[in-house]
Every structure is written in C-alpha cells, then in structure tokens.
Amino acid sequence: MKTFVNKRPPIPGIATGSTTDLPVLLPTAGRLAQRARRDRLEGTWRLELKLWHGVLLVILFLLFAGIAEAQSQAEPDKGPLATLFRWIPVLLWKNGNGFVLNLTISFFAMAIGTVAGMALGLAQVSLLAPVRTGSWFTTQFFRNSPWLVLLFCIMLLFPFEIELGSTVFKIPDWTKATIGFSLPVMANLSEIVRGAVQSIPTGQWESAESLAFTRRQTMWMIILPQCFKRMIPPWMNWYAILTMATPLCSIMGVEESVRLAQDAMTAEDSRTELLGPFYVFLLIVFFIYCYPIARLTIALEKKYTVNI
Amino acid sequence: MNQQSVATEANAVAWTEDQPMVSLKDVHKSFGELKVLTGISFDVMKKEVICIIGPSGSGKSTLIRCINALNPVDKGSIKVEGREVNDSKLDKLELRKKVGMVFQQYNLFPHKTALENIMMAPIHVLKQDKAAVEERAIKLIKKVRLEGKENSYPGELSGGQQQRVAIARSLAMNPDIMLFDEVTSALDPETVKEVLFTIQELAEDGMTCMLVTHEMGFARELADHIYFTDRGVIVEHGPPATFFKEAKDPRTKEFLSQIL
Numbered sequence: 001m002k003t004f005v006n007k008r009p010p011i012p013g014i015a016t017g018s019t020t021d022l023p024v025l026l027p028t029a030g031r032l033a034q035r036a037r038r039d040r041l042e043g044t045w046r047l048e049l050k051l052w053h054g055v056l057l058v059i060l061f062l063l064f065a066g067i068a069e070a071q072s073q074a075e076p077d078k079g080p081l082a083t084l085f086r087w088i089p090v091l092l093w094k095n096g097n098g099f100v101l102n103l104t105i106s107f108f109a110m111a112i113g114t115v116a117g118m119a120l121g122l123a124q125v126s127l128l129a130p131v132r133t134g135s136w137f138t139t140q141f142f143r144n145s146p147w148l149v150l151l152f153c154i155m156l157l158f159p160f161e162i163e164l165g166s167t168v169f170k171i172p173d174w175t176k177a178t179i180g181f182s183l184p185v186m187a188n189l190s191e192i193v194r195g196a197v198q199s200i201p202t203g204q205w206e207s208a209e210s211l212a213f214t215r216r217q218t219m220w221m222i223i224l225p226q227c228f229k230r231m232i233p234p235w236m237n238w239y240a241i242l243t244m245a246t247p248l249c250s251i252m253g254v255e256e257s258v259r260l261a262q263d264a265m266t267a268e269d270s271r272t273e274l275l276g277p278f279y280v281f282l283l284i285v286f287f288i289y290c291y292p293i294a295r296l297t298i299a300l301e302k303k304y305t306v307n308i
Numbered sequence: 309m310n311q312q313s314v315a316t317e318a319n320a321v322a323w324t325e326d327q328p329m330v331s332l333k334d335v336h337k338s339f340g341e342l343k344v345l346t347g348i349s350f351d352v353m354k355k356e357v358i359c360i361i362g363p364s365g366s367g368k369s370t371l372i373r374c375i376n377a378l379n380p381v382d383k384g385s386i387k388v389e390g391r392e393v394n395d396s397k398l399d400k401l402e403l404r405k406k407v408g409m410v411f412q413q414y415n416l417f418p419h420k421t422a423l424e425n426i427m428m429a430p431i432h433v434l435k436q437d438k439a440a441v442e443e444r445a446i447k448l449i450k451k452v453r454l455e456g457k458e459n460s461y462p463g464e465l466s467g468g469q470q471q472r473v474a475i476a477r478s479l480a481m482n483p484d485i486m487l488f489d490e491v492t493s494a495l496d497p498e499t500v501k502e503v504l505f506t507i508q509e510l511a512e513d514g515m516t517c518m519l520v521t522h523e524m525g526f527a528r529e530l531a532d533h534i535y536f537t538d539r540g541v542i543v544e545h546g547p548p549a550t551f552f553k554e555a556k557d558p559r560t561k562e563f564l565s566q567i568l
Contacts, residue, residue: 206378207415207474211429211481212404221432225419 047240049294054287061284064276072273080277087264087278092285097255099285101174105256106243108178113185113242114235120186121193127215135190142187148248154180155252174256177249185242192234196227233301240293244286257282323390329354329485329516330375335384335394337370344370346540348384352485352518357511359527360520362537363563368520371537372487375518376407389484405433408478412490414470416462422473423449423458426480434481441480448476452506468499472506479510486510488519524567528552536560 010016068080092099123135142150155176162169200223208218250259261278268274328351337345344367352358360368373379375386377393377400386393391403416425426445430436449458452472462470471491478486488507492500504526511517511530521527527534528548535545536557544551544560552568555561 201413201415203411203413203415204417207409207411207417209378209400210376210404210407210409210411211477212401212433213429214401217432221428222417226417 046237046297047244047290047294048298049240049287049291051291054284054291057280057284057287061277061280064280068273068277072271080271080273083268083274084277084281087261090264091257091260091278091282098260099257099282101254101256102243102246103289105174105178105181105246105249105254106239109181109185109246110239110242112178112182113189116182116186117189118193120190121197122219124190124194125197139187139190139194142183143191145184147181147184147245148251150183151177151180151248151252154183155249173252173254174249177246177252177254180249181242181246185238188238189235192231192238193227196230197223199230200226229304233297233304236293236297236300240290240297243290243293257285325354327390328352328387329356329389330518331385331387332371332375333385333387335371335374335386336382337367337374337379338382344540345374345381348537348540348542350535350542350545352516354484354516355514356532357517357530358519358533358535359531360518360535360537361522361524361527361563362543365539366537367540368537369489372409372489372518372520375487376404376409378409401433405481406484407487408481408483408485409487409489410471410474410478410491412493414462414467414474414494416470416474416477418462421459421461422454422465425462425473426477429477430480445476445480448479449473451479451509452476453502466499467495468502471495471499471503475503475506475510485516485518488517488521490520490522492521492523522567524552536563538563 065081065084072079090098096104120135120139123131124139126132126135155173158171158176158179160171160176162171197219204222204226205218208222213222246256247258250256250262253259255263261282265271265274265278330352332351333349335345335348336343348367348371360371362368370379374381375388375393377398381394384394388403388407392398393403416422417428420428423442423445426448427438427441430441430444431438446458449455452475454469454472454476457465457469457473462473465473475486475491491507492503495503500523504523507517507519507526508530519527519531531548533545534548534551536543536551536559538559544555544557552564555564
C-alpha cells in the first residue's frame with residue numbers, strides 16, 4: 001500500500017483537483033471559501049462590531065464638531081458642542097423618551113418576539129402537517145419582509161385606542177412600534193429554535209422513545225434544555241440588530257432618539273453645522289450599547305461551539 | 309378504553325410464561341426501494357439469551373429496532389409478551405416500558421448527571437416516588453460497578469462507563485426484555501470487557517436478552533441460541549455448540565471463516 005510518509009502532501013490545484021474556482025492565491029481562497037460556507041450555514045449575518053469602529057466614530061465626531069466649532073461665529077453657548085450638551089438629556093432620557101425609548105422598544109419587542117418565536121419554532125417541528133406548514137409560511141413571510149413596511153402596516157392598521165366596555169385604552173405609538181418590531185424578531189427566532197431542535201442528534205430522540213417518554217416530555221426535558229445553550233449567541237445577536245433597527249420608527253413619529261435629534265435641530269434653527277455632531281453622537285451612543293453585546297455574543301459562540 | 313386496547317390487554321393477559329416472550333413471524337421491512345428484512349421468523353423464550361450476528365447491511369439493527377417499534381414494520385407479525393407490535397393502535401409507551409434498549413452510541417442525556425440519567429425515566433414515565441427511585445438508582449450504579457460516578461456528567465465518563473450507565477438507565481425501568489444494538493462496537497478492547505461482564509451478570513440473573521453483536525467469544529459463552537442473518541433473512545441458527553462447529557450453509561461458513 002502506498003504511503004505518503006516522507007512525502008509532502010499534494011498541493012491542490014497542482015497535484016490534485018483544485019478546491020476552489022477562484023483564481024487567487026491558495027490561502028486566501030481557502031479562507032474565503034470557508035467563510036462563504038460558514039455564512040451559508042448560519043443563514044444570517046452577525047453583528048461584528050470592532051473596537052476600531054467605535055474609535056473611528058469618536059474621531060469622526062471630533063472632526064465634525066471641531067470643524068463646526070471653528071466655522072461657527074455664534075455666541076459661546078450657541079456653538080455646536082454646547083448646543084449638543086444642552087440637548088443631551090432630551091435626546092437620551094427625558095420623559096422616558098429618546099434613547100431610553102429605543103431601549104424600551106427593543107426590550108419589549110425582544111420579549112414578545114422570544115415568546116412568540118419559541119412557539120412558532122416548536123410549531124415548525126410539529127407532527128401535524130397543517131401546523132408545520134402554517135408556521136413555516138408565517139416564519140418565511142415575516143422573516144423576508146422589509147422591517148419598515150411591517151412597521152408601517154402595524155402602525156397604520158392597528159387601532160389607536162381600544163374600547164373595553166366603558167373604558168377606553170389609548171395605545172401609544174411606541175407600543176404599536178414595539179409590536180411591529182416583534183414580528184420579524186419572532187420569525188428569526190423561530191428559525192433559530194427550529195435549527196437548534198433539529199441539530200440535536202436523533203440518538204437523543206431514540207433513547208428517549210425507548211424509555212417510553214412522550215413526545216412532549218422528550219421535547220421539554222431532554223431536547224430543549226440541550227438547545228438552550230446553542231440558542232443564546234444568535235439570540236443575543238438578534239437583540240443587537242433589533243436595537244440598531246429601532247430608529248426606523250422615528251419615521252412614524254415615535255419620540256425616540258433620532259426623531260428627537262431631528263426635532264432638536266429644527267428647534268435650533270436647522271443649522272447645518274449641527275447635523276454632524278448630533279448624528280455622530282447618536283451613533284456613538286448606539287455603539288456603546290451594542291458593542292459589548294456583540295462581543296459577548298462572539299465569545300459565547302466560541303465557548304458553546306459543539307465539538308462532535 | 310376502546311375496543312382495540314381492551315383486546316390487546318386481553319392478549320397480554322392471555323400470554324403465559326411458557327409461550328415465547330418475543331415471537332416474529334415473516335417480518336418484512338424495506339426503506340423505499342431497499343429491502344432490509346425479507347421474511348424473518350423466530351421465537352425467543354423467557355430467560356433466553358440470543359445473539360444475532362451477520363455482515364453489515366444484513367438487517368440486524370433494523371430487526372432489533374422493529375421489536376420495540378422504533379422502526380415500523382411493513383408486513384408480518386411481531387408479538388412481545390402476546391402484544392402485537394405491528395398494529396397501528398399499539399400503545400407504544402406501554403410496550404417500551406417492558407422492552408429496554410441500549411444503543412451503540414450510548415445516547416446518554418448530556419445535560420444530566422449519571423444518577424439523574426438513570427432516575428429520569430422511572431420518575432417521569434412510571435411516576436414513582438423520587439426517594440425510592442434514587443435508592444434503586446444508586447443500587448444500579450453499584451451493580452454496574454460505577455460507584456463514585458453518580459454525579460459525573462456523561463462528558464466526564466469514558467465510553468465503557470457511559471455504556472454501563474446506559475445499561476443501568478434501561479434497567480431502572482424494570483423491563484422484561486433487554487435489547488442490545490451492537491453496544492460494544494464503539495469501544496476499545498479493554499472497555500469491551502467491562503461492558504460484556506455487565507451483560508453477563510444480567511443474563512445470569514435471568515433477564516431475557518437479545519444482542520446484536522460482533523463479539524463471537526461472548527456469543528459462544530453465553531448465548532442460548534445464535535441467529536445468522538444475511539441480506540434480510542435468517543440463513544442459519546442454532547445453539548453455539550453446533551453453530552460454530554457444524555455450520556451447514558456456505559454463507560455461514562464464509563462469514564465464520566473470516567472472523568474466527
């Protein structure tokens with residue numbers, strides 16, 4: 001029998017068939033192919049925030065603010081930085097609006113989306129064909145719809161007040177926005193749940209069946225506890241994506257940070273030198289919130305990688 | 309209870325210990341175009357230890373899995389303690405409480421300790437009292453010689469230890485018959501001995517065992533009857549004494565000459 005001891009392994013593309021069809025240097029091609037395969041398997045992009053993104057944002061902010069300050073000929077407390085400083089409470093937390101409202105919306109949308117997504121994900125692996133088909137369709141529909149269109153639909157179609165007997169409940173805009181955001185989150189989490197359940201080896205199902213567990217017992221006591229760890233990194237990833245998407249509802253008048261920034265600039269006579277500092281400041285705020293989440297996601301993913 | 313289950317219960321009650329514990333008659337099974345079992349018939353009496361041997365793809369594992377209804381059967385009859393398995397109205401849970409199965413890949417629950425693995429089924433399926441189950445589980449761990457490993461997770465145990473926990477887990481349900489699907493094939497030779505010793509003790513205690521195995525030494529020592537399958541039929545069978553010495557069929561002779 002031939003052995004390759006004392007012989008160098010054959011070089012793909014030269015001695016044996018090539019592993020990629022990209023006409024580039026082999027190491028890069030290999031890496032790119034691996035990356036492409038991984039992305040295809042994951043099915044979703046990961047929020048890969050890096051520290052230098054944040055540093056770049058701060059530099060950008062200082063650049064904009066610096067140029068604006070140098071250019072402005074206004075009185076001391078009307079310069080761009082001073083103006084920004086004055087408006088920070090409103091942009092971030094005043095009256096529970098601003099950035100705090102962004103976080104509120106993301107928190108509740110994630111909560112609703114998690115519960116609904118879990119139910120939908122389990123429905124996708126149901127033994128009953130109609131349940132499986134219906135939940136699959138729902139998932140694909142909400143997963144592939146543009147978030148803004150869903151938001152418009154929910155915010156315009158949802159009643160702005162509900163009458164229950166004699167009491168009238170006014171539904172605030174941000175609540176409707178929360179419901180609008182929870183739909184795509186629900187669909188994406190449903191896919192995560194389905195993927196996690198289907199990734200558990202069939203041996204687990206077989207041994208549970210052999211021990212006379214019912215399907216429900218098997219699912220809740222054996223399969224789902226094993227899935228839980230696998231679901232946490234993509235779950236956190238979607239939370240970060242959702243938080244970055246919440247400014248979408250500013251278009252519908254919800255008083256979150258971006259909307260309030262626009263209102264603030266209008267109140268300050270719409271001076272163009274305020275645009276840079278205000279928006280880049282919001283970018284930095286979002287970055288400070290989402291960066292730790294993104295890094296924790298990547299760290300947990302490495303830790304929970306299933307080594308078969 | 310509907311009529312069918314009453315009839316099945318009546319059958320089960322009608323079964324007595326002098327009748328075969330497991331009785332297969334003309335069992336056929338195919339996966340799509342591939343015919344895996346083409347007419348298997350044999351009986352297993354109580355307290356018998358039988359070994360099924362044969363080349364890969366001969367349908368041994370499928371056969372074992374049909375007995376506890378993990379795979380549905382296309383045609384034919386399988387009766388376990390008088391209960392018909394090839395019956396759409398079969399109460400699978402009741403059947404599986406009587407039939408224990410141990411797999412090649414152990415299939416322990418990785419998120420539970422060894423003791424919890426053993427205790428889970430009696431508590432949640434048989435609804436027995438937790439303290440009593442724990443006591444029995446500790447006894448079972450002693451029986452498979454794994455004292456000190458009660459609180460270890462499967463990931464911390466070796467293959468042989470995991471397999472013994474899997475055997476204890478099936479025994480916790482007090483089955484009447486144990487099925488072993490190539491349980492030593494994934495183990496190295498030293499750990500194979502530990503597992504075989506456990507199964508030997510089980511057989512000597514009077515448990516009805518059906519093993520699919522490649523361990524010819526074990527089969528020769530302990531089996532009451534050996535069945536050789538090839539391409540979905542039982543080619544030859546007999547007690548070990550005659551089977552290994554006086555194999556008649558040319559296929560059997562070829563198989564034995566390759567492995568002995």
